[in-house]
Amino acid sequence: MSSRLCLIVDDSRIIRKVSRRIVEALGFDVDEAADGAEALTFCTGAMPDVILLDWNMPVMDGLTFLRRLRAMPDGGSPKVLFCTIETAVDRITEALAAGADDYVMKPFDGEILHAKFAEVGAV
């Protein structure tokens, strides 16, 4: 069985590293992007199965990326989990309305991410 791919989009190298360790433990191959524009380029080449997405990033933020992704051919297929420090209810609602499958408030840990992956059917 070919292994599945998760793209981690975050401008913090440390967050990417922490998330990578958790997601690899769930059996995914992992690639990284530092902003929305880089992530879009990545998705044009190879559509990942799951995307962990930060909100506030330079160049292109997470919400803009998500809307462009969902407009792409095949852009509906990846499970997208927002992972941000934003905890306001209207932010969460906005992200879900824009097509996010779930929303993770930082800080999070491996147990939370595992449960979230299960809830969206990614594991």
Next chain:
Amino acid sequence: MSPEDFDRLQTLVATRTGNRLRRDRMNLAEHRLGPVARRAGFDSVDTMLATLWSKPVAGLAWDVIESQLNGETWFRRDREAFLTMSQELLPALSQARRGQTLRIWSAGCSTGQEAWSLAMCALDLNLDVEVVGSDLNRIALQKAHKGAYTGFEIQRGLAAGTMVRWFRPEGELWTADDTLKQVVRFERLNLLDTPSADDEAPRFDVIFCRHVLIGMEPAARALVLQGLERRLVDDGCLFLAPSENLNGESLAFRPVSGRRGLHVKSPTFLQDAA
């Protein structure tokens, strides 16, 4: 804590709760006693235990016992069971009961996540429901009753959409909203206290009792199962954890094939009882 202290603690916990503390987890037992000793004003766990053994006070004994129970839980734990509830059982039950209030029991609910999860399942289907969560641990029950969880707790098992629909942010915590609170209540109950056969209390349509039997001695398990049987309607369902098998130790229940953890009453047992 000395090995003698551990032996007495093990006996105390086993007699009152049926749980067998594992000797290889003696450090954990001692670690869990630390906060109990502090709250009760003792300078160490050893002093507290010495006092308890010399003049047993029920209040302190229960504080000690309750601290030893494993209270780990999270929202929609073993989510398969909640899918079975939402997609199959609850729709079927509500049809069979024709609009009567469905009664669901989360037995051994600890901090309450399972009870809230069950209530959300039923309310999402617009069902009339009453959920009761019970546990021995009073500290866990207080938290369950408040229905307030940290960011870590609320996200463990709960999708964000469900979270914002049923919980309200209050400072650092997420608190169950009033619609949810109206259908859930919590009470302290020892599962070893089985109701008498002619107990008149209304029975439950569904019982969740998961990760509770696992730590218990065989005699206690039998007693708990007898109590669950008496509190469950004859066509009701019992959910154990997917990993928990009865292996024929109860005549009252049989597993439903293809649905891990799900049990119903045995037809032969029902005939015998009648």
